[in-house]
Amino acid sequence: MLTSAKHRIVLVWKIPSFPILLLLNFMFGLSMSLFIPFSSIFGIDVVGMSNMAYGVFMTVMAIGGVVISTYIGKLSDRSISRKLLLIVTSLAAILGYIGFAYIRDYYVLSFVAFFLLGMASATMPQLWAHAREVLEESEVPKKEVPYVMNVFRMFSALAWTVGPAFAGWVLVFVDFEGLFLMVALGFFLSIIAIVFFLKDEPKKQDMSGRQVALGRFIFKPFIFANIVAMFLLHAATTINMQNIPQFVTKTLGGTEAHVGVIFSVPPVFEVPLMIMFGIMATKWDLGRLIRLGFLFSFLYFLLMWNVSAPWQIYPLQILSAANVAITAGLAVTYFQNFIPQEQGTATTLYMNAQKIGSTAGFLLFGYFSSLLSYENVFTICIIFTGVGLFILLIAGKERRRGRLLKDIKI
Numbered sequence: 330m331l332t333s334a335k336h337r338i339v340l341v342w343k344i345p346s347f348p349i350l351l352l353l354n355f356m357f358g359l360s361m362s363l364f365i366p367f368s369s370i371f372g373i374d375v376v377g378m379s380n381m382a383y384g385v386f387m388t389v390m391a392i393g394g395v396v397i398s399t400y401i402g403k404l405s406d407r408s409i410s411r412k413l414l415l416i417v418t419s420l421a422a423i424l425g426y427i428g429f430a431y432i433r434d435y436y437v438l439s440f441v442a443f444f445l446l447g448m449a450s451a452t453m454p455q456l457w458a459h460a461r462e463v464l465e466e467s468e469v470p471k472k473e474v475p476y477v478m479n480v481f482r483m484f485s486a487l488a489w490t491v492g493p494a495f496a497g498w499v500l501v502f503v504d505f506e507g508l509f510l511m512v513a514l515g516f517f518l519s520i521i522a523i524v525f526f527l528k529d530e531p532k533k534q535d536m537s538g539r540q541v542a543l544g545r546f547i548f549k550p551f552i553f554a555n556i557v558a559m560f561l562l563h564a565a566t567t568i569n570m571q572n573i574p575q576f577v578t579k580t581l582g583g584t585e586a587h588v589g590v591i592f593s594v595p596p597v598f599e600v601p602l603m604i605m606f607g608i609m610a611t612k613w614d615l616g617r618l619i620r621l622g623f624l625f626s627f628l629y630f631l632l633m634w635n636v637s638a639p640w641q642i643y644p645l646q647i648l649s650a651a652n653v654a655i656t657a658g659l660a661v662t663y664f665q666n667f668i669p670q671e672q673g674t675a676t677t678l679y680m681n682a683q684k685i686g687s688t689a690g691f692l693l694f695g696y697f698s699s700l701l702s703y704e705n706v707f708t709i710c711i712i713f714t715g716v717g718l719f720i721l722l723i724a725g726k727e728r729r730r731g732r733l734l735k736d737i738k739i
Contacts (some may be wrong), residue, residue: 344467344477349526350460351484353519357453358485360422360515362492363499363508371505376433384692389439391688393447395681401451402458402677411459415452415523422449422516430509449516450684454676457481459527461665461676476607478662483603486657490596552667552678554724555619558717559682560689562626562656565713567690568697568706569630573642576703583639591639594646595653602654615663616725622655623718630710 364371372383401418405411425445432438460481464474499508573591577583610618629648636642664679697706 344463346463346526346528347460349522350456350463351481353456353522353527354453354460354481355484355488356515356519356522357456358488359492360512361453362489363496363512363515364426371429375505376435376438378435382435384695386435386439386442387691388688390442390446391684393443394450394684397444397447398451398454399677399681401448402454402674405455405458411455411462412523412527415455415459415527416520418448418450418452418455419516419520419523421445422452423513423520425449426509426513426516430506430513450680451677452516453485454680457661458665458676461662473611474662476611478607478659480604480607482657482659482661483600483607486596486599486603486653490600551724554720555664555667556678556682558623558720558724559656559660559679560686561713561717561720562623563683563686564690564693565626565630565710565717567687568694568713569633569710571691571694572698572703572706575698576706577639577642580703581637581639587639591642591646594643595650598647598650599654602651606651606654606659610659610662615659615666616721618655618659619663620718620721620725622652622659623714623721625649625655626652627711627714627718630707630714634704634707634711 368387372378372386378386401414405414422445425441425448428441428445429438432441457478461474461478464477496508499511503511577587577591581587606618625648629645629652632645632648633642636645661676661679665675667678668675693709694706697709701708
């Protein structure tokens with residue numbers, strides 16, 4: 330077992346240009362982890378937005394990310410250089426975060442958020458699509474691809490283990506202006522790495538002469554079912570992230586220190602679990618593992634609904650880490666397998682389901698927390714993940730039946 334694990338580590342490291350891809354994945358993940366946890370403080374406390382205005386602002390940013398990154402995903406699957414797109418989107422991130430450092434007008438900030446940070450949101454899916462293309466051209470056995478992609482995702486998770494704490498320290502000394510300029514510097518260093526160390530992968534087929542219709546993939550029943558399930562999962566996850574601090578401090582009588590411990594537990598377990606599930610993915614069907622991730626999430630929310638003290642949440646966070654290790658790592662490869670000839674479009678489909686679900690989660694938390702107690706907000710998460718798991722089970726069953734019927738006809 331140890332020899333096998335050592336062999337896999339060497340395998341990943343020897344893939345051409347993969348070390349620089351891992352570094353870029355860490356840098357992009359770090360940039361997001363510096364901003365996202367403190368976005369509400371920036372919008373409400375620094376810019377002076379109302380809660381409703383902040384919700385609209387985040388929705389505008391999310392819509393920009395979905396629309397623009399989808400379009401860029403289409404372009405990347407044609408003859409346009411993915412390396413060039415990574416440079417352009419990283420440049421947009423630099424300009425966007427410099428704007429955030431100094432602009433305090435709500436409408437101008439919304440414009441920057443929609444166009445510049447919307448374009449910047451395409452960096453991650455484009456990088457992941459490029460990594461998959463590198464793997465396809467390498468000598469890595471096909472059965473090892475899910476493991477390697479999960480290792481790739483692991484570097485983004487590593488960034489989130491240090492990013493928020495580091496951002497909190499930065500804010501003490503240089504406030505948001507310094508934080509945003511630091512994020513911009515990170516993207517500038519990423520551009521240097523892309524220009525000098527990243528090579529373009531040749532397109533397996535030139536798609537420049539035909540229109541890539543995203544709708545023809547979205548509305549295929551099996552793909553659509555998975556998009557809906559991922560939407561529900563990420564909406565539930567976002568509602569949970571907003572609800573836990575309120576639930577702990579106002580219902581369970583805990584403190585901010587308890588909340589800090591609760592959010593520090595998952596990253597500790599996510600990395601080893603990603604490695605474990607990545608190895609399992611070389612032997613198991615990916616769809617089976619994705620359903621297992623949804624089951625972990627459903628059980629997590631069901632147990633959260635019944636806790637009576639802050640410390641009881643600590644061990645439950647391991648279930649949350651297991652869900653993230655599967656659905657945030659293997660799900661990318663899972664979606665890429667739906668449309669293997671169009672990696673950018675496939676990756677963007679998953680990323681957009683995630684973004685739209687997260688955006689809806691912010692709005693739904695505000696709505697449901699005003700109607701229900703914080704404890705009962707978890708019932709919404711239970712329903713969402715339960716329905717998502719049910720959809721995947723039915724979709725998987727129908728797909729297997731469809732394959733069986735096809736084999737019989739042949």
